[in-house]
Amino acid sequence: MSTNPSFRGFEAVIGIEVHVQLKTDSKIFSADATTFDSADNENTSPVSVGMPGTLPVLNKKAIEYAIKTGLALGCHIRKKSVFSRKNYFYPDLPKGYQISQYDEPICEKGSIQFEVEGKSKTVGITRAHLEEDAGKSTHFGQYTLINYNRAGIPLLEIVSEPEMHSPAEAAEYCRSIRSIVRYLEVCDGNLEEGSLRCDCNVSVRKVGDTKFGTKVELKNINSFRFVEKAVEYEIHRQIDAIENKEKIVQETRLYDPDKNRTFTMRTKEDAQDYRYFPDPDLLPIIVSDAQLSQIKKELPELPLIRAARFVKDMQLSTHDAHLLTEERDLADYFEASGKACNNYKAAANWIITELLRELNDAKLSVSQSKVSAKNLADLIAEVDKGTISGKIAKTVFKEMWDSGSTPADIIKAKGLVQVSDPGEIEKIVADVLAANPDQVAEFKAGKDKVVGFFVGAIMKASKGKANPGLVNEILMKKLKE
Template identity: 50%
Template sequence: NVAEHSKFDRKQYFYPDLPKNYQISQYDEPIAEDGWIEVEVAEKGKETYLKRIGIERLHMEEDAGKLVHAGSDRLAGSTHSLVDYNRAGVALAEIVSKPDLRTGREAAEYASEIRRIMRYLGVSDGNMQEGSLRCDVNISVRRGPDAPFGTKVEIKNMNSFSAIQKACEYEIQRQIKAYEAGEPVVQETRLWDEGKQLTKSMRSKEGASDYRYFPDPDLGPIEVSPAQRSAWHAELPELPAAKRHRYADELGLSIYDARVLTDERPMAEYFEAAVAAGADAKGVANWITGDIAAYVNANRLSYATLPLRPQQLAEMVQLIETGVISGKIAKEILPELLEQGGSPKAIVEARGLGMISDPAAIEAIVDALLAAHPEEVEAFRGGKTKLQGFFVGQLMKQTGGKADPKLANQILNKKLAG
């Protein structure tokens, strides 16, 4: 719920990463509250399930600097500390989640879905390794759904979705083992050590900090009218979750393909443009999620500037669907299309790569092939049916892979049967 009225506050604290000794933030009147995101969770060994994760609030604030400790990854043990102020003062949005996450996998999927939404909206590139998206996790365990929560521990320094999942899983087990051994779980901040695959203590938290918030006198309140909210809502693009459901329900794609295609908005738009050009959705999806995605990622390209345009991909898929070329021929011409673009149909015609679909022509080739391999024919008819693959391979070799596979198999079966 986007608030009609919100304001900025000053959060007072003294630390080297904030030289003016206060941070512009939002305290009691944030820009948005009480939301949710639905995520698809694929736990190992379990069926994929949907889970709704509640959002307590979203507030705006300014970023602080970054402390770099020389000689150690934390203050303790370092020889000196440096402060990188490049990001200080940059606007950011902080999302506070409700305690609905139960596993490391759910936490990773939730963070991943937030990044997808941010990228679709053009709010952020969401690159965790560059600090555009940062996540802290608060973990506590309890003996059952009705039991009180245990001591809360905060985890920092997770720079990937995989790290989020592993850090949560490790910390959950660490706390369970501590309780089972009768040891106390201390309220503290811990760091995830990627190298050692464990969390380690950073600093203790003995009580809630008093930041002495008060309204920022230099910044006016934010007023958002219902009409403005409606206008913004109308401008929203179709979000990833809605796209995934549509691709699966209306286009018949697998859940996996729908997830891959909607992970990045440019890929989804490329896919939809190819389908709009008249190609079969499943055929287009197979090429994009396979060879094309591999090429784009390996060469760090964008779909917007890829030489192979969506309409040209659609043309290639249609050539396969109509039997003009085989999938093998399509793979043969794809590198040129990816590098230079162009008409697949024109390339096929110029090189004479169209499939041989004349039954008489294929029958003549099969007759010559069987006459050249009488021993293999006799062995096949004697029960060694695996030789079928040998004959198919020889036929494709002689035709340069251009024989219609379905027709070729039909004629081969008929001739081999005697």
């Protein structure tokens, strides 16, 4: 799929709001816990269920996390930002309003860069503002249950400019935001649990038009694959409507992944419908130069910059570098392993081909791997020294994964040390040649392909332990005698 395609003569215009649940221990305006797996309505208090007379108290850590994220996205950080009341009525919003930021958000005017199908793409960030999350309603036909555990969890809403034009760009943008907030350790990025949710604003216009079409919001999409599929469906739904002379309505729609279609949730409100006004119970947030300077110092190396360094300093391919920097723990593991064995390319190959396969099969993160970065480095060093062959190393790795043992212990226990004594290999080669005179005659007659047969027979005779380089060298010398 092209990153800026024409859809039947139409162009899609996409902006995205990513709601990031900040990984604080307590809620944004109360001391209630934020643990996901608590019993229904366990993490509540008079503040988070909106009892009359309660007052909010701002969580300092949420402010720090918002600033850190804003800096990573290249945003201007306001020295003074303000909380407002966003008024709307819904059962999971107990106060009848949400405390959010409106005209004076803490972060604004940033950008994010990412790659789509090998091409660089930059998308502007309009703003990133703090707000409280709502509760959760679960509908059961004639009745609805409400769980207020989520009510009051701090959210950072990151709002993009409408600068994406394809489903692929939309999905990659969301992946990049997730990668950054996980690198910063401000959010766990768990889409299944709702700690990162994507709202996509989609409109279409004729190619060449500069005026925006009527936008439709696709609400609370919790998978990058669903982002791509929902946006794709919505683009074609709007084009179909326009071609049938139907009017596009500004509304909020939900995506049904089972039916791969969107459906109306509610008519979309404009800002004036929310009747924003400054929250009288909260003072403005004042960010000092010293606080800003300290948070800047704590910023980690971000994925795109780290990937570029891996390409430049460690001679990795662009594909491998981006794969290894998707998660901070994986990038740390790779650097530790490569440094310990002084062979970054080998470390990258082992991680991508062997370690990631085992992790994916077991549904584990790299931090849960039984093969430590040091043990992987030791295995690579054994191959580089010629102690074991690459083929035997794969057997050793599997044992390391299953048992957690060191490569040295496995090699010793199983007697896997590579045979590198020329005299010993020469004897094995001579025995194999003597046992296969017909194949020797074929080689003498010019059939070079028979060499592979001899190498296989020699490796089998040595139980895979013969040094492959020496085998080839001695075999060719013997055959030409």
